[in-house]
Amino acid sequence: MLAVEDVPVAVDWYRRAMGAELQWDLGSVAGLRVSGAPLLLGQPGNNGWAAPAELGTTSTRIEVFVADPDAFVRRALAAGATAVDPIEIHSMPWGPHRQG
Template sequence: MTNTSAQQTVTRLYARLVVPDAPRAIDFYRAALGAEEIERYTGPDGRIVHALLRLGGSVIAVKDADEGDPAPASLGGSPVIMALDVSDADAVAEAMLRGGATVVYPVADQHYGQRGGRLADPFGHLWMISQTIEDLTPEQIQARTDEAFT
């Protein structure tokens, strides 16, 4: 058996968010998260088959749902949580709420040194918004996690 993984190099990884209305989702991500659209490709029917957005130093892709790629609502929700580190979790959460997101867990100070919460965007995708409020070692975080679960 040959170990091909040592020969492979990952050149890029990004989430591809399938949504029921890609133009509206792009507008939401632009307004709520400051996303910048880098590229957009449409099919013959005008539906977005791929749009790449830059959020800070990261990128995500957005596309319209179709028979091969269902949106979260058609699956009963999304098991994936996008983790977004920001400079002001409260401000980002407020911008998302203004755009139609809903609160899953409110933004609050967390035991692991973050201020954050979880929101569902209007398209069914989950976002964990957080900002660092304390610089903790992994050992400190584990100790606090142990305390939180006892």
């Protein structure tokens, strides 16, 4: 589950930025599907975990495997995402793939 400050705002952003599909919404917790993969969002309370803004740093790395990474990144950037690394070919034990 990804900690976010405001679940409805995050749901809206993931829908616009990544084409996420809302599966269910309980207010402070929501389930999405991004390129067929589940993504859960939750608002931390007094339960031992915190959103990145509270921590003052990034707390999670998400990798999404899609057929067209360039289009996926363009869509996310258009929705306000920040590119950290350019998309490039990486050689991995399971074969080369493009990631940013």
